[in-house]
Amino acid sequence: MxxxxxxxxxxxxxxxxxxxxxxxxxxxxxTAIVEQVWSEFAGRYGLDIEEILRTSHGVRSGDTVRRYAPAGADVVALTAELDAMERTRTDGxxxxxxxxxxxxxxxxxxxxxxxxxxxxxxxxxxxxxxxxxxxxxxxxxxxxxxxxxxxxxxxxxxxxxxxxxxxxxxxxxxxxxxxxxxxxxxxxxxxxxxxxxxxxxxxxxxxxxxxxxxxxxxxxxxxxxxx
Missing domain, CATH: 3.40.50.1000 (HAD superfamily/HAD-like)
Structure with missing residues (x-):
């Protein structure tokens, strides 16, 4: 049939x-580089990496740092540091x-x-x-x-x-x-x-x-x- x-x-x-x-x-x-950089950021401040990755994709790095960095953190300096890390990593x-x-x-x-x-x-x-x-x-x-x-x-x-x-x-x-x-x-x-x-x-x-x-x-x- x-x-x-x-x-x-x-x-x-x-x-x-x-x-x-x-x-x-x-x-x-x-993806691999983005996850590396944000994992280092999360680890430094004891943040939930899964939550950061869920909300940061497609968003400006400064906006994500501003959202998750602890009170009193230098958002501008942190953003510059993370951006510099991303620029030096191209493997994959x-x-x-x-x-x-x-x-x-x-x-x-x-x-x-x-x-x-x-x-x-x-x-x-x-x-x-x-x-x-x-x-x-x-x-x-x-x-x-x-x-x-x-x-x-x-x-x-x-x-x-x-x-x-x-x-x-x-x-x-x-x-x-x-x-x-x-x-x-x-x-x-x-x-x-x-x-x-x-x-x-x-x-x-x-x-x-x-x-x-x-x-x-x-x-x-x-x-x-x-x-």
Whole structure:
């Protein structure tokens, strides 16, 4: 007796004018280093490392230090110390599968990196992973309010000259997903964070993502991504 075939899911097709990427966990796998640094911070002050890792992913380091450092601690100095530790550690930093090919296929003037890392760390991590840095970047020092606030994503859209409704964001962390959603942007979740709502999609990595790009009448780009 034959059994009915399993239904084949159809790929999702998104048409946008710009693509915004988070970095850590989205383009670059730097999990081991991030966990090392925060474990040392937690151990120094007797803090719950699991709680810190649960809430720090995708958030600016200074915001996490401010949240968890003991009363009276020098938040600025601690943040600078942790940032310096992260900059000197690149072992095991790799690009997610398909990330390099997708970045290469997208027009530079239609993409931006929006990361909670500072500009120096972003450059170090992208280089270590073998990825080219987009010309347009919004790093931690470029915003007043970090993720989950939408300021970074809205700023990137403005720099690219596109409406938030014409943007798709690739994100992996709850704070970043919340920021993209608050900015009114379609969101592709890389990995297994959170649950999907309308206007959200999920991929394990970029292995099966393809893109075509055509110039529109205004000189911008019309990008069609197949997930």
């Amino acid at each position: 034959s059994h009915p075939a399993e239904p084949v899911s159809q790929p999702s097709v998104l048409t946008v004018r710009a693509v915004l990427f988070d970095m850590d966990g989205t383009l670059v796998d730097s 930093v790799i690009a997610l599968p398909g990330a390099e090919a997708l970045l290469s296929a997208l027009p530079d003037e239609a993409i931006a990196l929006v990361t909670s890392a500072d500009h120096i760390l972003a450059g170090i991590r992208m280089k270590a992973a073998g990825l080219s840095m987009p010309t347009t970047t919004v790093t931690s020092e470029a915003v007043t309010l970090g993720k989950p606030h939408p300021e970074g994503y809205l700023k990137a859209a403005t720099l690219l000259g596109v409406d938030p409704a014409d943007v798709v964001v690739f994100e992996d962390a709850p704070a970043g997903i919340a920021a993209a959603r608050a900015a009114g942007m379609r969101t592709v979740v890389v990995g297994d964070a959170g649950h999907l709502e309308d206007g959200m999609w999920r991929i394990p990595d970029y292995s099966d993502v393809t893109v075509t790009s055509v110039k529109d009448d205004d000189g911008g780009h019309l990008l069609t991504l197949t997930l």
